Amino acid sequence: xxxxxxxxxxxxxxxxxxxxxxxxxxxxxxxxxxxxxxxxxxxxxxxxxxxxxxxxxxxxxxxxxxxxxxxxxxxxxxxxxxxxxxxxxxxxxxxxxxxxxxxxxxxxxxxxxxxxxxxxxxxxxxxxxxxxxxxxxxxxxxxxxxxxxxxxxxxxxxxxxxxxxxxxxxxxxxxxxxxxxxxxxxxxxxxxxxxxxxxxxxxxxxxxxxxxxxxxxxxxxxxxxxxxxxxxxxxxxxxxxxxxxxxxxxxxxxxxxxxxxxxxxxxxxxxxxx
Numbered sequence: 256x257x258x259x260x261x262x263x264x265x266x267x268x269x270x271x272x273x274x275x276x277x278x279x280x281x282x283x284x285x286x287x288x289x290x291x292x293x294x295x296x297x298x299x300x301x302x303x304x305x306x307x308x309x310x311x312x313x314x315x316x317x318x319x320x321x322x323x324x325x326x327x328x329x330x331x332x333x334x335x336x337x338x339x340x341x342x343x344x345x346x347x348x349x350x351x352x353x354x355x356x357x358x359x360x361x362x363x364x365x366x367x368x369x370x371x372x373x374x375x376x377x378x379x380x381x382x383x384x385x386x387x388x389x390x391x392x393x394x395x396x397x398x399x400x401x402x403x404x405x406x407x408x409x410x411x412x413x414x415x416x417x418x419x420x421x422x423x424x425x426x427x428x429x430x431x432x433x434x435x436x437x438x439x440x441x442x443x444x445x446x447x448x449x450x451x452x453x454x455x456x457x458x459x460x461x462x463x464x465x466x467x468x469x470x471x472x473x474x475x476x477x478x479x480x481x482x483x484x485x486x487x488x489x490x491x492x493x494x495x496x497x498x499x500x501x502x503x504x505x506x507x508x509x510x511x512x513x514x515x516x517x518x519x520x521x522x523x524x525x526x527x528x529x
Contacts, residue, residue, distance in 0.1 A: 262296035266304045281307055281321050309333060313340040357399055360481040375474055376492050381467035381523055386446035387416060387459040392434050393441045398480045401443060405429055408445035419453035431503040470523045471498060478515040489522055498526040
């Protein structure tokens with residue numbers, strides 16, 4: 256038998272926690288001295304304590320933990336729960352890291368306001384092009400909304416074109432439009448230029464992207480999550496040079512290595528003189 260202090264030490268928990276578990280009926284002492292009220296525990300109770308701690312760290316409430324340990328869940332089932340919880344925590348950590356990267360990109364945009372060079376902005380016409388495309392709706396136009404939609408779209412489009420034996424004839428293109436439901440969503444088009452339409456059985460839509468008579472264009476280097484400062488510099492240039500935007504910018508992906516830091520993308524925003 257162990258005193259509550261010794262049992263806490265072996266279990267790597269606090270005495271206060273053991274008392275709390277006793278009060279909840281989660282882990283009763285093996286013996287309570289009727290005169291002094293001192294609690295004593297057996298070494299075999301470490302098994303139950305370990306399960307309680309593991310389940311609590313998995314995110315279960317103490318009420319749920321009690322129900323699970325009372326059912327004497329086996330080691331393999333606990334390990335399965337651990338794997339599931341680990342995957343959830345890893346996903347949450349990745350999402351938090353992504354949100355932090357977006358905040359940092361926005362801060363860089365704030366710091367660079369009015370300082371970015373506009374020497375590379377070019378006004379030109381964009382020829383019409385036939386593309387095979389897939390579409391989906393994103394909740395908004397922010398990178399946190401667009402990224403999770405457009406990346407799987409392009410992956411699936413490439414898979415279908417390869418399956419169809421269709422070889423793209425140029426760099427991929429993304430373009431956008433307001434969703435028709437009026438709820439603020441954005442229709443995301445992931446497109447690749449093709450000489451001939453893949454068969455209908457491959458599930459791609461083939462459309463002719465119309466020519467743009469006048470587009471203000473600028474090259475963005477780096478991840479598209481960081482595109483806001485480049486796009487806003489383009490917007491300021493358009494406003495300052497007597498133009499008006501008449502639609503979403505197309506994105507022409509000129510270089511897309513595995514490391515997104517090396518991406519090169521041309522933004523092509525339709526404009527008219529005011």
